[in-house]
Amino acid sequence: MTEASTHFDAAVIGGGPAGLAAAIALAQAGTRTALVARRVPYADNRTTALLGASVELLETLEVWPRCRDKAAALEIMRLVDDTGRLFRAPEVRFSCHEIGLDAFGYNIDNRSLMLALEERAAELPDLVRFDDEADSVVIGDADVAIRTASNKFLSARLVVGADGRHSLCREAANIAVTRRDLAQTALTFNVGHARPHRNISTEFHTPHGPCVFVPLPGNRSSIVWVSAPAEAERLRALSDEDLSAAVEKQSHSILGRMTVEPGRNLFPLAIERPTSFGRDRVALVGEAAHVVPPIGAQGLNLGLRDAADIARLASEAIAAGQDPGTSEVLRRYDRARRPDILSRTFAIDIANRSLLNDFLPLQPVRAVGMQLLGAIGPLRRFAMREGLTPTWRR
Numbered sequence: 001m002t003e004a005s006t007h008f009d010a011a012v013i014g015g016g017p018a019g020l021a022a023a024i025a026l027a028q029a030g031t032r033t034a035l036v037a038r039r040v041p042y043a044d045n046r047t048t049a050l051l052g053a054s055v056e057l058l059e060t061l062e063v064w065p066r067c068r069d070k071a072a073a074l075e076i077m078r079l080v081d082d083t084g085r086l087f088r089a090p091e092v093r094f095s096c097h098e099i100g101l102d103a104f105g106y107n108i109d110n111r112s113l114m115l116a117l118e119e120r121a122a123e124l125p126d127l128v129r130f131d132d133e134a135d136s137v138v139i140g141d142a143d144v145a146i147r148t149a150s151n152k153f154l155s156a157r158l159v160v161g162a163d164g165r166h167s168l169c170r171e172a173a174n175i176a177v178t179r180r181d182l183a184q185t186a187l188t189f190n191v192g193h194a195r196p197h198r199n200i201s202t203e204f205h206t207p208h209g210p211c212v213f214v215p216l217p218g219n220r221s222s223i224v225w226v227s228a229p230a231e232a233e234r235l236r237a238l239s240d241e242d243l244s245a246a247v248e249k250q251s252h253s254i255l256g257r258m259t260v261e262p263g264r265n266l267f268p269l270a271i272e273r274p275t276s277f278g279r280d281r282v283a284l285v286g287e288a289a290h291v292v293p294p295i296g297a298q299g300l301n302l303g304l305r306d307a308a309d310i311a312r313l314a315s316e317a318i319a320a321g322q323d324p325g326t327s328e329v330l331r332r333y334d335r336a337r338r339p340d341i342l343s344r345t346f347a348i349d350i351a352n353r354s355l356l357n358d359f360l361p362l363q364p365v366r367a368v369g370m371q372l373l374g375a376i377g378p379l380r381r382f383a384m385r386e387g388l389t390p391t392w393r394r
């Protein structure tokens, strides 16, 4: 490799969905980009409810046409209070038709989404792939030096840290992170069911967290079942027959008889927030920038907005003949992402806490809030629009 071929405008470290989207968005805008990421099959069975703006971004990146047939539309979202408490909230139904949409978004298995992202990334001439891991990231005045696990060297003016929860890039930029373990674990698996879901996702709010049924194509749904860690372990260890019966009971049989499909994964839940989203030539995207519990399907939707914003700011700087990794560009990135990430982390945290047994004072507040959402059309419509895209991005 020549000197020129190892020096880039931007280097994305990490090839999860947020990193691949960032690398594609950068390279598609003409930024010479390196992607340092192992090419390995996606390892878990999570699905992602992609909300409106995320689907539009994936359209623009020419990713969506490659995977949309694997996704199911989400037209109605039901929130059901299944806490069995004194202050129980009424059921709230959000319908996309109420705000003039055909769908809130689409639920897709992450494996199919990743295949589509990988396929698009492989087509872009401005994107150079290092099928490797970053071993060291050293920030200098004019650029960042990266050494890979197989001893390759590259440098870039801007580094996009898409390297997940234990981000090496975040550490290299000396960005501290606050972490709160939630003593809750999500069990994920997919089911087939006897009755059609009619594109309705249902979130049962239990005293230990939500249990969510999200449509997949056909008579299938993906389940995210949040409970205490020991209970999640117990559920995962059940036979197919017993887990099918348990999940059908939890769903109050709304979808009829259920049959679990192969594959179960556990995710201990936490909230993580770095003190900065970008500085010292490093911009953080995806879970390197925010970890939130799976409530309201926000995590990767935030990650895709991170990807779009850093690609836009870097390409604007390059078009103006500027260095895309300067403090000014990273301050702009931090300012663009901060309100979105912090407001959503706060809302998800409050929604989650209001379910748990040890937050009694929040329970009547939550019941009244849900009642108001259910009863007042303009408030409900505002909540739906805000859930899809923050006001300042419309």
Ligand SMILES: Cc1cc2nc3c(=O)[nH]c(=O)nc-3n(C[C@H](O)[C@H](O)[C@H](O)COP(=O)(O)OP(=O)(O)OC[C@H]3O[C@@H](n4cnc5c(N)ncnc54)[C@H](O)[C@@H]3O)c2cc1C
Residues within 6 Å of the ligand: 013, 014, 015, 016, 017, 018, 019, 036, 037, 038, 046, 047, 048, 049, 050, 132, 133, 134, 135, 162, 163, 164, 165, 168, 186, 188, 224, 267, 285, 286, 287, 288, 294, 297, 298, 299, 300, 301, 302, 303
């Ligand atoms: C149960 C559950 C359900 C969810 N449901 C939804 C949903 O419906 N909607 C939604 O929007 N979000 C959802 N999320 C959140 C979403 O799954 C995450 O936000 C998303 O997967 C994070 O992607 P990422 O690319 O940031 O991180 P990751 O997928 O963790 O990718 C990071 C990558 O970086 C690589 N890496 C790490 N270090 C290095 C290194 N040094 N060099 C090179 N590579 C490196 C890792 O191997 C990994 O491939 C859910 C999360 C959970 C737990």
